[in-house]
Each structure stands twice: as C-alpha cells, then as structure tokens.
Amino acid sequence: MNTFHVCATCVNFLAIKKENGMSYFCERLGYETKPNYKFNCWEPKEHVKRLIEKRKGEGDEQLS
Numbered sequence: 001m002n003t004f005h006v007c008a009t010c011v012n013f014l015a016i017k018k019e020n021g022m023s024y025f026c027e028r029l030g031y032e033t034k035p036n037y038k039f040n041c042w043e044p045k046e047h048v049k050r051l052i053e054k055r056k057g058e059g060d061e062q063l064s
Contacts, residue, residue, distance in 0.1 A: 008035035009048045
C-alpha cells in the first residue's frame with residue numbers, strides 16, 4: 001500500500017502552529033511526531049481512504 005502510509009495522512013495527526021514554527025503531534029500515541037514518520041497504528045483520513053480506493057481501481061483498469 002503505501003506511499004500514503006505516513007503520520008500526516010492519519011486521523012490522529014495534529015499540526016499545531018506555534019510562535020517558533022510548527023509542531024506535529026499524535027493524539028493516539030501522545031507524543032510529538034513528524035509528518036513523514038510511519039507507525040503500525042496508522043488509520044488513514046477519509047479523503048486518503050478514497051484516494052487509495054481510486055488508485056486501486058485505476059490499477060485494475062491497467063490490468064485489463
């Protein structure tokens with residue numbers, strides 16, 4: 001799967017703007033993370049799920 005499997009595409013990912021820059025946080029794990037990190041607890045956001053399904057369909061068409 002996945003070029004999509006990164007923290008930034010997960011429902012638990014928060015991006016918080018601070019005076020000194022951005023801070024990224026995982027609500028589920030309870031600590032700071034980075035947008036490109038990967039964890040096994042990943043749950044994609046709804047728009048990412050739709051994109052994954054769309055890409056699966058495009059792959060099926062190429063097999064025909």
